[in-house]
Amino acid sequence: MRFKASIQNINTFTKLTASLNSLGPLAWVKLSDEQVCFTIIPEQGTQVWAVLSIDAIFETYTVQSAANNVINLEVPLTSLNRALKSALNATSAQIRLTKKDNQPLLALTIMTTSSSNSYAAFPTTGGNVNEDDLEQIPMDDGLRGNRETIITQEVPVRVLGPDTVAGLHEPQCREPDxxxxxxxxxxxxxxxxxxxxxxxxxxxxxxxxxxxxxxxxxxxxxxxxxxxxxxxxxxxxxxxxxxxxxxxxxxxxxxxxxxxxxxxxxxxxxxxxxxxxxxxxxxxxxxxxxxxxxxxxxxxxxxxxxxxxxxxxxxxxxxxxxxxxxxxxxxxxxxx
CATH class of the missing domain: 3.70.10.10 (Proliferating Cell Nuclear Antigen)
Incomplete structure (x- = not known):
């Protein structure tokens, strides 16, 4: 299976995950060719069924799977929201489904541009790093101009099989008064x-x-x-x-x-x-x-x-x- 998208509305995406996180720690995220769905079904409290058009959040969007190009994920909202907050001032952001040590991950890769006027952010370990691994280092006069920094945030997720979510559906209710x-x-x-x-x-x-x-x-x-x-x-x-x-x-x-x-x-x-x-x-x-x-x-x-x-x-x-x-x-x- 494959999921990859560039985010065009990071502000809305961040507000959405923050709002959902206040209602429950985990979301069922359904990715398909037509739309993106976020669902929260807590043991107690309010249920949420969010149906989003793809272009409400994403610019480019690819999803592929053997199950009719549908991918179901269990996503921890606190971790996803924290990762998205780090991208609020990014010049570009991409999100993709990947795997590390057999653990499925949503990898959020953001690119930021820092001015050379005083300081720039350099990775201390090289390559793609977590935001916490960055330190502020004064720039040399010979490096005037803008410097691009790539940061990758990884959010562990769980892939849900079609049988797991088959019985989940939005509650039916009578016509409102x-x-x-x-x-x-x-x-x-x-x-x-x-x-x-x-x-x-x-x-x-x-x-x-x-x-x-x-x-x-x-x-x-x-x-x-x-x-x-x-x-x-x-x-x-x-x-x-x-x-x-x-x-x-x-x-x-x-x-x-x-x-x-x-x-x-x-x-x-x-x-x-x-x-x-x-x-x-x-x-x-x-x-x-x-x-x-x-x-x-x-x-x-x-x-x-x-x-x-x-x-x-x-x-x-x-x-x-x-x-x-x-x-x-x-x-x-x-x-x-």
Missing amino acids: VHIILPPLMQLKSISDRFTKLALAGAKAGAGVGTSSRTRLEMAANMHGCLKMSIRTDAMSISSVWTDLNNPELDPSQVAGGEIGIAEHPSTRMKQLGSADGRSEEGWAIVRIDGRDWGKVMSVGRLGGRVIACFCHEHALILYVYLPSDNGEDESVLTV
Whole structure:
């Protein structure tokens, strides 16, 4: 099998792995001719299914295998993110699947250019080296100009056979009762973290009361552009409400039954209830989530792009995080 690619958007790739790493230490990475998929399925907590177009991250891209040109890898996200951070100021970066001492590796090779004004980075051991093996050495006046340095970071991975991943698939969920475009996720994270800290502080002050029941956030939305985040304990009840948000129109080509399917869709019925000022108690879809887990989910906000939240009342909350692309089209999406 063979995988080799040049990275054209190192910043997005680094933010992606940092966001995923906050949700789980290991990712199943599926490389194919059509797309790149990152999946996190923790024993507890939020699942992530990220489908990226190849050109969202890579410039040149080659993948070959006996399994229909599909390669499945188990990748430690902390190590991959640390390697990518070292390439943020690189002039070029390539990543490839290789092997050393029978251990599969993702080798990230980056090229940096240093100015001769004062110092340049020279490898102390020669050849391709890890970033930690570099030292700063003053340049001689006779070496004026730019000097290129090649650094290789190696990330141990595990190759997964087709049978290992055959049973893994994105969970199926019923049609949502409410779909709404969320405010900036980092804004939501700031408020939810504050709510969670207040709840934990209240739980510690209460004798004999466990903290697990005190960190449940209630998220609610309606089809009139309203979103509500609240938390209730024996000692307090606080909430924040957003209005004038956007409920995106459904695409008949994406809904079973077309126009008839939209007319019978749960969100259409919910739109007949409630009000735009958020004061009505009708028409709200509500889910309850762990505050600390929600704070981790909100870290995907560093990727930018719009986020559509789908509320299945008293059942599930699904986020679709669309990565911004150069051509303005939503081609890559994280499903959380």
